[in-house]
Amino acid sequence: GQSEEEIVTPIAQEYAASYRDIPVAIYQIGQKYRDELRAKSGIMRGREFGMKDMYSFHETQEDFDRFYEKAKEAYLKVYERCGLVAKVTEASGGAFSEKLSYEFMVLTDAGEDDIVYCAACTHCANIEVSKAKEGDACPKCGKSTLAKATAAEVGNVFDLGQKYPKAFGYTFKDKDGNDATPIMGCYGIGTTRLMGTIVEVLSDEKGMVWPASVAPFDVHLVSLAGGNADIIAEADKLYELLREHGIDVLYDDRDVRAGEKFADSDLIGIPTRLIVSEKTISQGGVEVVARASGTTTFVSDSAIIEQLAK
Template sequence: MKMERIVGERFKERPADCVIDSHALMIRGGYMKYVANGIYSQYAPLKRICRKIEQIIREEMDAIDGQEVQFPVALPASLWEETGRYESVGNELLRFKDRNGSKMVLGMTHEEAAVHLVKEYGQTYAKYPFMIYQIQTKFRDEARPRAGLIRVREFTMKDAYSFHTSQEDLEEYYERCYKAYERIFARAGIPETIAVASDSGMMGGSLSHEFMLLTPVGEDSIAICPECGYRANVEMAESIIENEKDAVQEELTLVHTPDIHTIEDVCRFLGTPEEKSCKAVVYQKNATDEFVVIFIRGDLDVNETKVTNFLKEEIHPGEITEGCGLLAGYIGPYNLPDHITVLYDSSLKGTSNLSCGGNKEEYHYTGLCMERDLPEAEYHDFAKIKEGGICPQCKKPAVKVSRGIEVGNIFQLGTKYSKSMEMKYLDKDGTEKYPIMGCYGIGVGRLAASVCEAHHDEYGPIWPMSIAPWQVHLCCVRPDNEEVKGYADKLYEELQSQGIEVLYDDRKVSAGVMFSDADLMGVPVRVIASPRNMKEGCCEIVSRDKSIQKKAGLDQVCSEVKLLVEEMMR
């Protein structure tokens, strides 16, 4: 491919709205173009990268007996109504009606479509196990798209679905897929990806893992214990708090706290630490707008995912209005109106001498003892695990919280979808049973952006050979020089004849512009033909990461480059 023919522009300035490096570099380098919020078009370089990622995925899925299929992008709502997700999934699911007035959805995931495809096929135990997968465009109407391809609304994803007749068989296949994912990420250039236990969310199921690329710009928080190797998304990591009662228990006392609303202000006013306070966090149920108040120790934060899973319904931050029975800034667990759903976090168990809201304008209580003053309280884990917290596995106070980008996920779904859609098979003993399912996803564009985020410098991406848009970037410096141009043209043809993917830059631009564009393209191997090199009877061969810098004789360049490409593919 000639550089001058590539559609798309490259430029020096960092776009103002790009919050992470990979987003900025992929816009600057002519990889993609903004269309709408969370929606991008791909230029040829990014499409070539994604195509290679897809091929890696196909090879690894085929190696574990996967069969590639394809589901529709637009689906009848009736499929989602069978599983109940048409109503239970929030606004992320794009619903519409076709010209005949039939309810439709744009697929954001395809569990229902997968069951629909194989429902008749899988009517006997003899057909099991099997796995089907697709690489397909999906649409999820994200409320807050960000960071380029990291969080988008329209995306290409590989999703796979396995079907089994026993939990043991599912677990065995789950492990095979787990290892296949490790190979995929290693081949794509991010072997440092780690797997963490995660919350199944709307997918359902008993067990799930997310594959995370640890990076400060990640959108997920990961709890890691360096002592025992425990790893989990903070959304599902248990928060363990150990409290000790004070030797002397104070009286429950109503204290005037004028114009004081926040935990920080209350504790400052009273001269007490935040861990000696009881904080109220207010939500409302999406379906009914009923208020839910979670009481938690003042130094901790509520984990909304844990609350949602406990209630088994979606929630949103509460909007406290006049007459709702709650006083913003003064909400406490003692003498709260009966019509409010009240939940207590485990961090309050065994506490005493706490401050809390007085449920009275400008008043707070001091001396709250949970066991004495609220003996009916039941405690559940609703808190986010924190840095230095107690590890759920080894029980040591060693938890570290890191940021990460989710590049893939796997779920043990159980019979949630096969049962709701009445997919049954006849077992050996003649009884009807529901197949057990697994689900396995990888976002192709997000994986490409994650590799860029993990491997770049200030000048551009450093693509690994396995997914690079081209393998070699040939720079013809001073194409007006007949000797240089003649040699570079010949080398271009020779490299291509050896099956090497070459991006050839013979534009009449300065060396600075040429090399700057080459950095943005991120091609692993760069070959430089220039008047100075011609005088020395050689060409420069440089790797994009600068780890290799050497010269080769003019008659040896092709063989040297081919050998280098082969080495970098291993």
């Protein structure tokens, strides 16, 4: 539950009063505040955090089930694009529902949940609700034994049934003109914790490694000018060229040592680093370093935009 059910249900009641108006899904992305007793691990668990939450209303259980599966698949794609492998995990419905809910778990020691999962199929359950324990045969496929792992919850989906519509007296007119109570679901992605999880899972000993899909910038432009006006001018020119082509650039034009610039660049973890120096200018191009692999290539000035578009 994302705890905005009491806000959203009356809104749906107002705007979706007929079977023609549903299914309908409403979402928002915003900050949430909780009096978190166990605030810890930086942005992994804080008293203020970003959350995407969505609520859906359906005429029939079948339609809800269809949408629920679709939402789960969409969430898995979101995590995949963030460079993560998330497991759909059986969990308790908590205070919001008596039914099972599903959490999206990413394996990382920085997480706070313990899960058991099967390596041979998709079965995965939070230890709090799992009847099977580590070493037991998988209850779904039976082909493997369950392994235990620590994981971070980066999202969840709940089948809320008719709890909130009933509590608010929300009914819609069905095809025959009778009053019917909709079935409700809610769906959340913890955007702040997702960032923390990406950092935990994808970082290396030098710092963060942002996947291009969520990186704050496309390119980190590093000039090694040493006060040389020609090199500064070349780097400035490249900066403008990149921006003209819609490329988001973090430009390090500080007058500090190369080693310091590279260390900071590694730490910040923008996917692609471009280096402009006396050497690269004399060769008519720039050095391109991929943060994730460390691969360095030399690209001529005329080919740089095309190269970055790949």
